[in-house]
Amino acid sequence: MVETKSNGNGESMVHPAPSWLTESYVESILRRYKQDVTLAVRDLDITPATSKGENYASVMTRIKVEYVCGGAKQPQTEFFIVKTTYENDPFISNVLATYNTSITEMIMYDKILPELSRMLEDTDQSEKLFAKTLHVDDEHSAIIFEDLSVSNYVLGDRLTGFDLELTKLVLRKLAKMHATAAVYNELQPGFLTKLQHGIFNRHSRAFAPMFENLIGVAAQFAGQCPELGSVYEKKLKRLQKHVMEYTEMVYDPKPDEFNTLTHGDLWTNNIMLRPKTDQNEVDLLLIDFQFSAWASPAVDFYYFFSTSLQSQVRIDHHDALIQFYHRVLVDTLHILNFKGYIPTLRQLVLQLERGKFMAVTALLTCQAIMVNDNTDDADFNALMVDNERGRNFRRRMYNNKRIQEHVKHWLPVFDRCGLLDVLN
Known part of the structure; x- marks a missing residue:
């Protein structure tokens, strides 16, 4: 699920989420971080964390992940921020x-x-x-952080x-x-x-x-x-x-x-x-x-x-x-x-x-x-x-x-x- 916003002219006021930010990608990161190869992502919500005009050098995306660890019956939910560069804009890149x-x-x-x-x-x-940083992705020039808003930042x-x-x-x-x-x-x-x-x-x-x-x-x-x-x-x-x-x-x-x-x-x-x-x-x-x-x-x-x-x-x-x-x-x-x-x-x-x-x-x-x-x-x-x-x-x-x-x-x-x- 990806949330978008637009202005009165129908133009997007936020930066699009990276195309590679998928359930399978997040699942692989969490499996390594939690040291649990059986971990399975049940749901992934993606929303913009910054709008145009708030940051000119990067894109911030907020993700909410619902997952189940191996052997557990109840799902867990965690929140992260994914920071990426302007990969979709060659001029800025x-x-x-x-x-x-x-x-x-x-x-x-x-x-x-x-x-x-x-x-x-x-x-x-x-x-x-x-x-706190959870993962540094050299291939996509991305960093995954703890979502500080969960701790009221x-x-x-x-x-x-x-x-x-x-x-x-x-x-x-x-x-x-x-x-x-x-x-x-x-x-x-x-x-x-x-x-x-x-x-x-x-x-x-x-x-x-x-x-x-x-x-x-x-x-x-x-x-x-x-x-x-x-x-x-x-x-x-x-x-x-x-x-x-x-x-x-x-x-x-x-x-x-x-x-x-x-x-x-x-x-x-x-x-x-x-x-x-x-x-x-x-x-x-x-x-x-x-x-x-x-x-x-x-x-x-x-x-x-x-x-x-x-x-x-x-x-x-x-x-x-x-x-x-x-x-x-x-x-x-x-x-x-x-x-x-x-x-x-x-x-x-x-x-x-x-x-x-x-x-x-x-x-x-x-x-x-x-x-x-x-x-x-x-x-x-x-x-x-x-x-x-x-x-x-x-x-x-x-x-x-x-x-x-x-x-x-x-x-x-x-x-x-x-x-x-x-x-x-």
């Missing part, structure tokens, strides 16, 4: 292939995340950071953003991931540093049309905005052809700085939340590691801050949140007996400042995509192509009042820091 997205995520879920979890389990800093509100409590919880989990990854790379030298295909990297600029075009739209908005005007429009137009290079510089690991394995795409829709109840405290887990890369923590810090926080939280608590992240990072590094460079708070502040151009790119481009509430043309192709449909889609992004208010506040801040100036 070709673009993502240049970023090694499938390879990176397969390595992350097969090798790295389980090891980071194991290392943390042996300390008093132990807590669950990631969703939900996506946060991408249009509202995280409050202070949730922001600190994200930073606590992120700091533990960053610390554990640094220690893991010390134990396995060179393994994590091979992950070099983040959203910005020195191997591919296939995303350049998307980022450069959105900077151009931001420039047009600034020129038409009474609070900003032609000064900002001219600066952004000059910056447009440099946005890839300047953001890649943030990703470049510096030998005299603290480097780690970054999440690489840390925003609201890649974080699963469990609200507080009488039985449980609020919790969250990090998901989606297609763009993980060895880099400065500035990548995750400013990407997250610029896309996913409530405005006032970012304005009022920026410095305190850096201090909070640093404290958890250092504590975890010490507990794991890290022998490498551990930055002081001042050193980390200066390192993040050197990587602050990430905030410019993330706010003017990534956030515009993420808070978009017009999903009529919300797909990857519309972001990338330079035709009338693509241009109209990008212009509509900047009709969004949320992004307009953010840009009006932060462009002058960036300008006072010299972040809008073209380097000599």
Whole structure:
């Protein structure tokens, strides 16, 4: 059974389930996982887990499986998420292939995340950071997860953003991931540093049309905005052809700085939340590691801050949140007996400042995509192509009042820091 949704024009608003996701396929996975060759699937329900506009780099499908184990009379029911790439769209597949997205995520879920979890389990800093993975399918570039919604985990509100409590919880989990990854790379030298295909990297600029075009739209908005005007429009137009290079510089690991394995795409829709109840405290887990890369923590810090926080939280608590992240990072590094460079708070502040151009790119481009509430043309192709449909889609992004208010506040801040100036 496959559930579908359509808009008023009869067009599907969700991505189709993979054709290979059949009862026999799921049965073979469960037989291996449960170590029961007699296990038999009785029923399989398939429903979309994401709609168009919610995720531009992957497709999430929810499955409900009813099965019977050997010797049992009563069936059991379990729920899983199947994550796949855009296998049905050659254009998207070709673009993502240049970023090694499938390879990176397969390595992350097969090798790295389980090891980071194991290392943390042996300390008093132990807590669950990631969703449990049941199976990694190299042939179909797919990953099967536990369905966190069964445990009452939900996506946060991408249009509202995280409050202070949730922001600190994200930073606590992120700091533990960053610390554990640094220690893991010390134990396995060179393994994590091979992950070099983040959203910005020195191997591919296939995303350049998307980022450069959105900077151009931001420039047009600034020129038409009474609070900003032609000064900002001219600066952004000059910056447009440099946005890839300047953001890649943030990703470049510096030998005299603290480097780690970054999440690489840390925003609201890649974080699963469990609200507080009488039985449980609020919790969250990090998901989606297609763009993980060895880099400065500035990548995750400013990407997250610029896309996913409530405005006032970012304005009022920026410095305190850096201090909070640093404290958890250092504590975890010490507990794991890290022998490498551990930055002081001042050193980390200066390192993040050197990587602050990430905030410019993330706010003017990534956030515009993420808070978009017009999903009529919300797909990857519309972001990338330079035709009338693509241009109209990008212009509509900047009709969004949320992004307009953010840009009006932060462009002058960036300008006072010299972040809008073209380097000599």
